[in-house]
């Protein structure tokens with residue numbers, strides 16, 4: 001078929017309606033392109049719709065964890081809770097009228113790039129079990145990497161008679177009152193959930209493999225008068241945002257260039273743990289032996305007091321199995337439980353593998369990435385033309401708001417689409433050699449970061465010990481680099497398919 005005559009349903013299909021997908025939708029709406037958003041759930045949102053565990057909040061200040069084009073004077077406190085962030089996203093969706101462009105209960109189960117027509121064929125599964133097909137001139141993945149729950153491989157877990165809940169698939173109706181609760185994990189999600197679980201449960205056992213560095217949280221409420229001031233004087237709010245942005249960026253220096261600063265700060269943080277926990281045995285369990293920042297630093301004033309409660313135990317023995325009554329640890333101890341909470345994080349590679357994307361010349365995204373993730377600024381991937389990632393590899397952050405990264409990636413995606421169309425080309429993809437050189441440069445830079453030098457094992461590192469999750473620099477540097485990326489780094493090929501009216 002002549003590519004010029006290929007009917008595509010949409011110029012762009014966005015997968016996911018979290019911050020990435022909605023930000024992209026608004027940008028496409030402004031640019032006048034035809035697009036649709038496919039959302040596998042029944043409502044808008046991603047992280048902040050799904051993570052309903054008690055205590056869920058963002059540890060990035062809200063005035064920075066919002067779109068730059070849609071500041072919100074009404075944040076109620078420095079660090080908003082999950083539901084306040086979700087309300088903000090819903091407000092943005094209504095204000096920009098993008099709900100009509102979202103297809104709900106639409107799970108993409110397959111994506112195949114058609115090399116002759118230079119389009120993507122997407123298979124979409126509805127909640128009614130019916131499969132439909134879409135043809136897209138380009139696909140934007142707004143699915144994120146922290147999305148598929150990672151489940152621990154515990155022998156016998158399927159025989160446990162109590163309730164099992166992952167923090168990212170929480171039943172909001174679940175009650176912990178009067179129940180014996182166990183929680184596996186002490187990462188960012190667990191640190192937020194544990195204080196509230198401890199309050200409600202009859203007894204809480206925290207199964208800790210590696211302790212987290214938990215710092216005090218300064219989280220003031222914003223009084224009405226301040227919210228009014230931000231509303232009436234937007235420059236004041238902008239100033240506040242700029243202040244937070246600058247302060248957070250200073251942290252990037254410690255993470256990416258001078259981990260010795262974090263080593264020194266670790267001593268102060270350890271002193272804080274000693275002050276908060278009087279039991280020497282518990283202290284010994286809770287003070288990490290790796291440098292702060294090697295894993296995500298978490299913030300809570302309630303975490304250590306919760307662990308010090310009489311009705312809370314911290315179990316550091318390895319979990320060896322489960323049976324109908326609960327968990328068994330390596331020392332042979334039995335831990336009877338009514339509820340087991342899995343705060344065990346996410347399957348980063350699986351988040352993309354489940355999409356089943358096949359690019360040019362039969363390249364399978366999952367298989368390619370099993371052999372080693374390659375991308376260019378986390379947005380484009382060799383052999384996957386007309387495919388764009390938001391918050392893709394090496395673009396997560398440990399020091400500040402990822403929304404700034406998302407906005408830079410949206411801008412780059414639009415620039416590439418515009419350039420493709422200006423050249424009347426059918427496809428744009430990054431040159432493989434360019435992406436490989438980029439990854440090699442990232443690897444060199446990552447060597448001096450705390451993620452490598454900090455002495456821990458984390459999900460930031462792949463099976464080869466290379467960081468494939470975090471951006472090893474500052475946000476301004478990423479913004480500059482993506483703004484200046486040269487078009488010569490990309491291949492523009494073929495001629496353009498025509499867009500039929502949206503079905």
Ligand code: NAP
Nearest residue numbers: 057058059152185186187188189190209210296343344345
């Ligand atoms: P996580 O950081 O991956 O933590 C998972 C925890 O479970 C770790 O303590 C891990 O121990 C433990 N674990 C995993 N598998 C285990 C097993 N088989 N047996 C025993 N322990 C096991 O997951 P998360 O806390 O859900 O956080 C994930 C990410 O989400 C964060 O890094 C952050 O990017 C994001 N997040 C952000 C916020 C926020 O406020 N912005 C809040 C929550 C989450 P090891 O350390 O030994 O592996």
